[in-house]
Amino acid sequence: MDQPTQRELARLLATLRREGRQQSGLDQRLVPPDKPTAYRVARMVEEELGRTVAGWKIAAMKEGLQRELRTDSPIYGRVYAPRIKTAPVTVEHARQCSPIPEVEYQARLGADLPPREAPYSIAEVEEAVASLHPGVELAECRFVHDAAFPPLPAILADGAGSGTIAYGPPIENWRERDIAGQEVVLTCNGILRRKGSAAIALDHPIVPVTWLANELSRTGIGLKAGQMISTGTLTGMLRPKAGETFVADFGPFGSVTVTYA
Template identity: 30%
Template sequence: MSPTAGKTILEKFADELLESTRTLVPVPPLRERFDGMELQDAYDIQNTQLQHHLSQGRALAGRKVGLTSPAMQQQLGVDSPDFGFFFADMVHTDNARIPATGFIAPKVEPEFGFVLKESLTGPKVSLERARAAIGAVYPAIEIIDSRIADWDIRLLDTVADNASCGAIAVGSTPLDVNPEDLIDVACSLLIDGQLRESGTGADVMGDPVAPLAWLANTLGEQGVALEAGQLILPGSFTKALPVLAGESATADFGSLGSLTIHFT
C-alpha cells in the first residue's frame, strides 16, 4: 500500500512540503492543485508539519509574522499578514557563516527580534499588553525560502509552506531602544555593504508591536499561547532580496546596532 493511501489532500500536501524541506526539491503551487482551497486549509497543512517536527524532538524557538509591510504585501500580491514557526536549530547568530546550499532560493529580510519576558494569550491582547510583554529587542534577519517552485506563491501557498520561513539570524546584543519608540526606528538592508533597501518601524503594520498583538490573538483563538522566552519576528521593514553564496547581508539599525550574516 502507498504511504499516502487513505490520506486527505491536505495531509498529502503536508507530506510533500516535509519532503521538500528535506530534499530541497520544490513542489508545484498548491493553490493550483486544490480547487476551493481556503486559508484554514493552508494553516492546517502548516500545523501538520509543525506537529511532525515536534514529534521528532525539535525545539520550538519562536514564531514569525510575515507580509506585514506594504513592500512585502505588494511583492506577493496580498493584503493580510501570515505567520509561521521556527526551531532552535534554525536560529543563527551575528557573523554566522550559513551555507547557501541549505536553501532552495533564499532571500533576506531585515527585522526586529522580540524576546518575550511574559506569555501572551489571546484573543484579547491589546497593543499595550503586547508591548509590555517585550523583554528585549534584537536586530534580526529572516532568511525566507520557498518550497514552492520558482517562488510562484500566493497567500495560500506561503501559509501552507510555513510562511516561507527558511532560517533566522538574531544579534547577540539587544538594541538600545524602548519598545515605545519602535515606530521611529530606521533600518537598512545592505548586501555586501551596499545599501539596497530601507524602512522604519512604521512600515511594519504601522507599529511593529501590532503584528505581535495580532499573532497572540490569532493563535489564542486556536488555544495556543506565545510563551515567555520565545523569539518573535514581527515582519520585515523592506521587501525581500535574494542572496547567493559569497554574499553578506546586514540589517543596519544605525547607532542602535546591526547584524551581519555571510552566505557560503
C-alpha cells in the same frame, strides 16, 4: 479538502524541509482552498516534523507588501529550532531554498500569551516582550519561484516562507527609544541596497506581535515565553547571490551580519 489530503500535503512539506529541497509547482488537489485550511496544514507540518516551534515570522502587515504577496491580510509561519541563531550567521547559498534576506526587528517573549476570549491589547503584549533585537530573517520557500508557483494558501501551509532568524544583542531600554523612527540600512558587500523603518513598514514592531498574539489566541494555539518573533521586513525582499554578505545596520541599536557562502 478532506483531512487525509491535508495530511498528505503536510507530509510532503515536512519531507521537503527535512531534505532541504524544493519542488516546482503543486498538484492542484493539494492546494488548500483557503487560509484556515492552509494554517491547519501548517500545524500538521509541525506534527510531522516533531520539532520545537522556537519562534514565528510575520509578513505583510501593510497593503503594499500584501499586494506583492497576494494576500488581503498579514500572514504568519512557524520557525523551528535550531533555526534561531545569534549573529553573525553564515549559510551555504546552494542549500537555501529561494533565499530572501529581510531586515526585521526580533521580539523575544518573556511570558506566555495563551488563548483566551478577550483580545490582547498592545500594552499587554508589550509587557510580555522581554527583549527587542535587531535582526535578519533568512526566508526560504519549498516551492521554486517559476511559472508553476502555487497560490498563497500553499505558501502558508509551508510556514509562509519561514527559514532562519539571525538576531543581534538586545536593544537597551527599547521601550523608551524611538524604535519606529529609526532608519535601518541594508548593505550587500558594502554597497547600499535598501533603507527602511518600522514606522513605514509596521508602525511599530509591537503592532505585528499583537496581531499575531490575537490570531494564535483565536485559533487556540497561543504564544509561549522564550519564543522569538520576527516582526516583518523593513526593507522589502531581494534575492541574494552566493558570496554575498549583508549587513543590516540599525544605527544606535546595533547591526546584524549574514553571509550566503
